[in-house]
Amino acid sequence: MSATRLPSVDIGIPCYDYGRYLADAVAHALDQDGVRVRILIVDDASTDDTESIGRTLAASDERVRYLRHPVNLGPTATFNDAVRWASAEYFALVSADDLLAPGALARAADVMERRPEVGLVYGEAVDFVDAPDRSSIGDPVVERFSNGEEWLTRRCVEATNTIRSPEAVVRTRVQHHVGGYEQSLPHTHDFHVWLKVAAVSDVVRLGGPVHAWYRVHGDNLSIRQIDGLETELRHRHAALSLFFAEGWVPESLGADLRQASGDRLAALAIDGANRLLDTSGSSTAADDLVAFAAEVGQPGRFACSMYGLRRRSGRWWHRSGAAISSRVVRRLRSEIAWRRWRRLPD
Template sequence: MAGLPSVTTVIPCYNYGHFLERAVRSALDQPGVDARVVIVDDASPDGSGKFAERLAAGDDRISVIRHEQNKGHIATYNDGFAVVDTEFVTLVSADDLVARGALTRAIAVMQRNPRVGLVYGRAVRFRGEPPIERDRSWLLAAVWPGIRWARAVARRATNPILSPEAVLRTAALRQIGGYNAQLPHAGDLEYWLRTALAWDVARVVGPAQAFYREHDTNMHNVRFGSGKKAVQLFDAFAPLLSHPATANLLPRLRRRLAAPLLRVVERLLVVGHWSSELDELVAAAGAIWPEWRLSRRWSAFGQSLDRRADGLAPSAGSVLRAWVPANLDRLRFKLEALVHRSPVAAHEIGG
């Protein structure tokens, strides 16, 4: 391995021992790189920690950190990052998989582009067995100045990275620090934005970079309250909105994040389905976008909420507004996404 670029895959694990070996092997099966794995077991009661230690006993490229008490996923991530001593690093949940050659490709992009601190690519969602991807002998890398990439993310108000497909330069990790413990359900996005403010960002175009397992116990899918998640998503943009080049995006971002919450409440109000959870969504929308009642799009809905508080049925105008604008919004978002995803530079990195 002497002379090869080195990369560590940090694998946080909580009760995913039955997935662990496959995740580890996928991270180590990377041609042309010195690949290592750090498993961080967060006091799993299912014996995942002991299984991780058995894996490490049979391969000196694997090391294990075991928590005596459960610390939660953010602390688990950061504890793994703290021991990384390789040039590159990635974070992959124990139930996800690294695509063969993914780390090789990401590292090639960063070696060619010294200013790139974050590389991601296509993540394939799956249930059960991962799909078989066709081998591709070529690929392209799209490279953005970090601030331009971050602005595009803010315009769309979505997180373009699931997580296992992201590879970092360890120098970037050390510069920006660890995950924010105050954002347990939006920490990934905030982390990518912090990185983009200091480094350029690249995307591998072509082959899959990771396989993301979807199931009911995904850490990302555990219910935390949709309203609270939305507020955390807004808070995740704080590093970007404090930057002078992007502060003007704040009004647009507020609308983008609050509108989906209001649409859900609007539709359920019209058909007469109300619950305390909808009160939470309205409160979250107000926390994100305090002026929503003053907008032409949502003023009638605000009046319907007032009518509901007085025990009256929603107005006919609000019924129409519940169904027509949503589809127009989605079409506009898709068109804008096509415009803003164009890279500044694209070049071939494979033969």
């Protein structure tokens, strides 16, 4: 990074009824050394005190702008206002209830200044409830580079989004090239964006110091907590399907990745169905998961697993020793798979 020129970063802060968090989010975004920042607060017609707080913040610092929707347009429209506004070299989208860690933007910008082929840099987002854990701020930075195809392949094979948004910084021209957030994907619009970015550029994950803090509270529960695993998996499938349909990767690669992601989602659905039967014995939600697995997995590949699930429909099975041993085996397999996944760079 040049000693005489500071990279520029535009930060969009979407807000709906998060006025109680807004000033803290803006303060953490402004307090970023080594970069020039601008902030756009996009208020999606909040009904709390967001408007008065946002206007006060904008009036007190020329780097802050405030935009209010006259009516509620929803998250994706709010995000896309920030995307269209961005004109700096780099762009970040940070929800009003989340916080950027000190130095996060400078670390990301430094990578992209040195590596013009990189379009996405992200670090670690740590959950917090009341006060963020700042213990890792001074840790050494570990830079993990992936070419776009490698990173994209991992995400499709795992069918999992590993970025929650506040920890991500995108090269603005790349963001504009791939477009904004898709309204038809209410819960996986960000996953869709990361896939598109990886299709046209390389990716770096920064280990070490925390990059952002993700606030956990009752208003931002995951889709799984609200509507269940089947709904979550369907939303993931929708993001992946749209990505492949849009033709961001050659058909020869896309066909393989499409099938791999479908098989992974099917496996997750079958595992979820088994867990439901282990814990509650209820077959309705498990049946829905099995039906989803049949939709997205390769025909015949999961036939044995589905047959096993059908055999478990009676309560006698749960009282048997076979059920107990099966639970233990599945738990061990899940833990082994999790540990293997953690060793892979994201």
